[in-house]
Amino acid sequence: MKDLRGNTVSGADTASLSLFEQAQAELQCYVGDPVATIDRAIAAAPRFTMAHLFKAYVFLAGTEAAGLPTARDCRAAAVALPTNARERQHIAAVDALIAGEYDQASERLEDILLDHPRDALALQIGHVFDYFRGDARTLRDRVARVLPEWSSEVPGYHAVLGMQAFGLEECGEYGRAEEAGRKAVELNPTDAWAHHAVAHVLEMQGRIGEGLAWMGSRQEYWAPRNFFAVHNWWHWALFHLDRDEHTHVLDLYDGPIREATSKVVLDMIDASALLWRLHLRGIDVGARWTEIAESWAPLAQDGFYAFNDCHAMMAFVGAGRWDLADAALVAMAKSVEQPGSNAAMSETVGLPVARALHAFGRGKYGTVIELLRPVRTIANRFGGSHAQRDLLDLTLIEAACRDNQVSLVRALARERLAARPASPLNQRYLKAAQPSRAAA
Numbered sequence: 001m002k003d004l005r006g007n008t009v010s011g012a013d014t015a016s017l018s019l020f021e022q023a024q025a026e027l028q029c030y031v032g033d034p035v036a037t038i039d040r041a042i043a044a045a046p047r048f049t050m051a052h053l054f055k056a057y058v059f060l061a062g063t064e065a066a067g068l069p070t071a072r073d074c075r076a077a078a079v080a081l082p083t084n085a086r087e088r089q090h091i092a093a094v095d096a097l098i099a100g101e102y103d104q105a106s107e108r109l110e111d112i113l114l115d116h117p118r119d120a121l122a123l124q125i126g127h128v129f130d131y132f133r134g135d136a137r138t139l140r141d142r143v144a145r146v147l148p149e150w151s152s153e154v155p156g157y158h159a160v161l162g163m164q165a166f167g168l169e170e171c172g173e174y175g176r177a178e179e180a181g182r183k184a185v186e187l188n189p190t191d192a193w194a195h196h197a198v199a200h201v202l203e204m205q206g207r208i209g210e211g212l213a214w215m216g217s218r219q220e221y222w223a224p225r226n227f228f229a230v231h232n233w234w235h236w237a238l239f240h241l242d243r244d245e246h247t248h249v250l251d252l253y254d255g256p257i258r259e260a261t262s263k264v265v266l267d268m269i270d271a272s273a274l275l276w277r278l279h280l281r282g283i284d285v286g287a288r289w290t291e292i293a294e295s296w297a298p299l300a301q302d303g304f305y306a307f308n309d310c311h312a313m314m315a316f317v318g319a320g321r322w323d324l325a326d327a328a329l330v331a332m333a334k335s336v337e338q339p340g341s342n343a344a345m346s347e348t349v350g351l352p353v354a355r356a357l358h359a360f361g362r363g364k365y366g367t368v369i370e371l372l373r374p375v376r377t378i379a380n381r382f383g384g385s386h387a388q389r390d391l392l393d394l395t396l397i398e399a400a401c402r403d404n405q406v407s408l409v410r411a412l413a414r415e416r417l418a419a420r421p422a423s424p425l426n427q428r429y430l431k432a433a434q435p436s437r438a439a440a
């Protein structure tokens with residue numbers, strides 16, 4: 001049998017293939033429950049190889065050690081079944097992800113797309129891990145390589161445009177990114193990734209009013225039943241933060257961002273990042289730190305993925321949980337010795353950032369500056385988006401302010417104002433650095 005994009009699949013029947021397509025459509029929009037749907041496909045056709053591999057990918061894409069056992073079980077189920085060449089390539093990609101070899105996995109997923117450019121799953125998983133690897137060029141070009149093989153006639157085209165939009169945005173091609181993202185949501189309004197790509201464009205260009213309107217006017221499409229919604233709510237909160245509307249930010253935090261006290265790492269990242277930004281502004285977020293630190297606590301010693309570890313560190317520092325903060329530093333140092341892509345991520349970016357966050361909490365602002373200055377321009381190596389990693393620049397400039405390094409504050413403020421001239425925060429930093437210039 002063939003899927004809707006012409007890829008041959010082993011072990012499926014009509015009913016299970018239809019459920020596989022449904023699961024894939026859900027994953028593309030981050031809507032519903034693709035795991036429940038793929039479980040139904042597996043129940044209908046236990047020998048459906050790609051259904052097992054789909055489930056493995058979903059558990060691996062959470063970047064949590066807790067996802068590994070299920071991924072391994074799914075992989076074991078798939079290898080015991082008849083496979084075609086494409087499915088064996090998927091198994092190789094899953095193997096690389098299970099081993100934590102993200103760069104290798106990226107290449108294996110690319111290999112699949114060379115001969116099967118309409119393999120939507122290979123494209124999406126490749127894209128997601130390009131984001132986790134902070135590889136902006138591949139975020140853009142992985143999509144560019146296959147795009148001519150797609151059109152609005154092919155099911156899932158909106159998702160390809162949404163990925164194109166995010167890749168272009170991360171490469172700074174904002175005009176084309178916005179165009180692709182808007183086209184994607186015209187084709188499928190519930191495409192939360194495409195919606196999010198446009199939110200990134202508006203954030204990066206400082207188009208705050210448009211950003212708030214974009215989030216608010218389209219809420220019915222990206223928020224309900226959506227497991228990416230917390231991140232889109234986080235983007236909404238960033239627009240309010242850009243306007244110094246801290247009460248709105250806290251309302252969003254206490255509401256859709258954190259009211260469910262989700263233990264999903266990707267949700268906890270957004271919570272930590274938002275509280276840290278408020279913390280840098282001197283805003284007391286109170287017991288919110290305690291809750292998010294306790295939510296991160298079971299993962300403190302995982303050392304699984306440096307980007308997550310640093311967000312856990314924010315919570316530990318914010319809550320004054322030095323026991324957990326110290327344990328996390330030890331775990332991250334150990335992960336440098338482990339196999340897999342995370343070793344280099346931790347060594348080059350994760351550990352210096354985590355130590356800087358730790359030092360910030362201890363009031364050692366000179367140390368923060370020493371640690372962050374060399375790392376901030378290569379911080380993409382531990383993944384995330386420009387908008388997320390801006391937190392490092394914000395931490396640096398605030399540390400420079402508190403350490404009274406006026407020339408550095410002025411330089412960093414000018415750098416920020418060149419990109420976002422209307423930002424009240426950036427203007428405040430420049431103003432804070434002005435007296436020294438007058439004195440000089």
Ligand SMILES: [Fe+2]
Binds near residue numbers: 200231235385387
């Ligand atoms: Fe984002």
